[in-house]
Amino acid sequence: MDKKILREKVLQKRADLSPKSIIEYSDIIAEKLYKMDSYKEAKTIMSFISFDSEVNTHEIIKRSISHNKSIVVPITIPKTKELKVSEVLDFSELELGYYNILTPKKEYIRFIDPSTIDLILVPGVVFARNGYRVGYGGGYYDRFLSKFEKKVDKIGLAFDLQVTDEVPTDSFDIPVDLIITEKEIINCLKK
Numbered sequence: 001m002d003k004k005i006l007r008e009k010v011l012q013k014r015a016d017l018s019p020k021s022i023i024e025y026s027d028i029i030a031e032k033l034y035k036m037d038s039y040k041e042a043k044t045i046m047s048f049i050s051f052d053s054e055v056n057t058h059e060i061i062k063r064s065i066s067h068n069k070s071i072v073v074p075i076t077i078p079k080t081k082e083l084k085v086s087e088v089l090d091f092s093e094l095e096l097g098y099y100n101i102l103t104p105k106k107e108y109i110r111f112i113d114p115s116t117i118d119l120i121l122v123p124g125v126v127f128a129r130n131g132y133r134v135g136y137g138g139g140y141y142d143r144f145l146s147k148f149e150k151k152v153d154k155i156g157l158a159f160d161l162q163v164t165d166e167v168p169t170d171s172f173d174i175p176v177d178l179i180i181t182e183k184e185i186i187n188c189l190k191k
């Protein structure tokens with residue numbers, strides 16, 4: 001199945017989740033994340049800001065800020081399909097931006113050097129158990145992750161219905177190390 005068809009299929013399934021299930025599952029996923037060494041040890045965490053029926057990261061962002069983590073979020077540059085990263089000090093600094101995704105208001109943009117990031121929470125529409133993912137098709141994360149010289153921890157957050165055995169991959173795709181769902185923690189590096 002090609003990426004586009006798979007993306008549409010899973011987006012439809014995900015859209016059927018009730019708001020109540022999204023909150024319940026997202027809370028379970030967040031609690032699993034907080035228990036992980038890679039989260040506890042991370043000083044600077046890059047998180048996507050969830051929209052639509054994605055795993056909700058708003059509480060993760062607020063909680064991490066209150067636990068003195070440095071939280072950075074992606075800013076999309078649609079023209080070049082590039083991501084820049086900016087530090088958020090309070091959730092109220094965000095407003096709706098491109099694609100209806102929350103983004104820092106202009107006056108609160110504080111660009112940071114991506115090499116300071118210890119942990120990246122990666123969004124996705126479909127995840128394979130080997131860590132490869134299909135996103136919304138912008139190639140934003142693939143382009144962004146390809147620029148890291150040293151290894152950075154990458155955790156995908158997804159509902160169980162978004163996980164499959166395999167997804168089509170291209171040469172530019174960069175897999176995550178771990179996927180957290182409401183049902184399990186998948187170690188993608190283990191064969």
Ligand SMILES: Nc1nc2c(c(=O)[nH]1)N(C=O)[C@@H](CNc1ccc(C(=O)N[C@@H](CCC(=O)O)C(=O)O)cc1)CN2
Nearest residue numbers: 048049050051074076099101123124135136138140141
């Ligand atoms: N929460 C969150 N933030 C994120 C991502 C994500 O997947 N989730 N992204 C992950 O990369 C980037 C944004 N990527 C996106 C790319 C396309 C569309 C989208 O809805 N595209 C429409 C066309 C919209 C248009 O072109 O105006 C479509 O495909 O129908 C959304 C997000 C950066 N920030």
Ligand SMILES: Nc1ncnc2c1ncn2[C@@H]1O[C@H](COP(=O)(O)OP(=O)(O)OP(=O)(O)O)[C@@H](O)[C@H]1O
Nearest residue numbers: 003133134135136137138139140141142143146172
């Ligand atoms: N490292 C890269 N350099 C240049 N172009 C890239 C790179 N990675 C991906 N692309 C381009 O981005 C486009 C979208 O890729 P793909 O369909 O895999 O996106 P996606 O993983 O679904 O999206 P996202 O990463 O935004 O969640 C492709 O046409 C691809 O050519």
